[in-house]
Amino acid sequence: MTLPLFVAVDGPAGSGKSSVSRTVARRLRFAYLDTGAAYRALAWLVLESGIDSRDAAAVITALADFDFEVGTHPDEYYVRIGGSDVTEAIREPRVSAVVSDIARIPEVRQYLVELFRSIAAASDRPGIVVEGRDITTVVAPGAPVRILLTASEEARMARRSAELQDHAAETVGELLKKRDQADSRVVDFMNAADGVTTVDSTEFDFDETVDAVIDVIRATTNAG
Numbered sequence: 564m565t566l567p568l569f570v571a572v573d574g575p576a577g578s579g580k581s582s583v584s585r586t587v588a589r590r591l592r593f594a595y596l597d598t599g600a601a602y603r604a605l606a607w608l609v610l611e612s613g614i615d616s617r618d619a620a621a622v623i624t625a626l627a628d629f630d631f632e633v634g635t636h637p638d639e640y641y642v643r644i645g646g647s648d649v650t651e652a653i654r655e656p657r658v659s660a661v662v663s664d665i666a667r668i669p670e671v672r673q674y675l676v677e678l679f680r681s682i683a684a685a686s687d688r689p690g691i692v693v694e695g696r697d698i699t700t701v702v703a704p705g706a707p708v709r710i711l712l713t714a715s716e717e718a719r720m721a722r723r724s725a726e727l728q729d730h731a732a733e734t735v736g737e738l739l740k741k742r743d744q745a746d747s748r749v750v751d752f753m754n755a756a757d758g759v760t761t762v763d764s765t766e767f768d769f770d771e772t773v774d775a776v777i778d779v780i781r782a783t784t785n786a787g
């Protein structure tokens with residue numbers, strides 16, 4: 564059995580990781596894995612269970628009930644916990660507000676890193692684009708294609724504010740900055756590790772960013 568080609572993509576919030584990775588996967592007929600969805604889903608479960616997200620021991624206990632499923636086909640994306648659809652619920656601001664608390668717990672990270680490796684290895688597509696914060700450095704440091712997707716803070720805030728029209732732009736920006744600061748204390752996703760190619764999308768529109776990522780993949784392999 565040949566393993567799918569592993570394309571690792573990291574970057575800060577709003578850099579375009581999810582949307583660009585999904586479109587790249589669709590164009591190359593690859594699978595797509597949104598690792599942030601797993602951290603968000605666990606944060607959602609923690610909130611639903613009435614657990615304090617800062618209580619690491621209680622969060623670790625919640626892992627035992629974490630029956631998580633994620634769609635890896637770029638056209639059939641879903642997130643489920645215990646069979647219930649939480650695709651939309653995990654994007655709520657109350658989840659974003661606590662997700663960094665649970666993401667900094669080493670046992671949570673170890674558990675999810677193993678889960679991501681096994682989901683990627685089980686894919687029946689020729690490749691898989693896996694996006695998150697520590698994919699190029701921890702989940703798959705030996706991946707044949709490793710990309711850091713960046714954009715200026717201004718561009719990232721503007722993209723996210725455009726998505727969440729019911730929230731004041733400043734609030735969205737401040738919350739995003741706070742989350743990036745908390746997250747970057749745990750893993751460095753602002754600087755490319757050795758051998759990682761940076762794609763800076765600040766001056767690119769969406770399609771240009773997708774093309775730039777596909778160019779990096781093609782330069783490394785003959786995929787697509």
Ligand SMILES: Nc1ncnc2c1ncn2[C@@H]1O[C@H](COP(=O)(O)OP(=O)(O)O)[C@@H](O)[C@H]1O
Nearest residue numbers: 576577578579580581582722764767768769772
């Ligand atoms: N190069 C780009 N130019 C303009 N908008 C973009 C670009 N890349 C992504 N977007 C948009 O920015 C928003 C945030 O992207 P998303 O994929 O959610 O980022 P991330 O997963 O890194 O947080 C989405 O609405 C997406 O369509």
Ligand SMILES: Nc1ccn([C@@H]2O[C@H](COP(=O)(O)OP(=O)(O)O)[C@@H](O)[C@H]2O)c(=O)n1
Nearest residue numbers: 576577598599602662663666695696697746
């Ligand atoms: N590989 C990853 C992916 C996400 N995360 C955590 O999960 C949270 C949500 O990730 P996400 O990718 O959905 O966030 P957005 O950038 O899309 O808003 C991040 O803020 C991190 O705390 C992580 O720690 N490691």
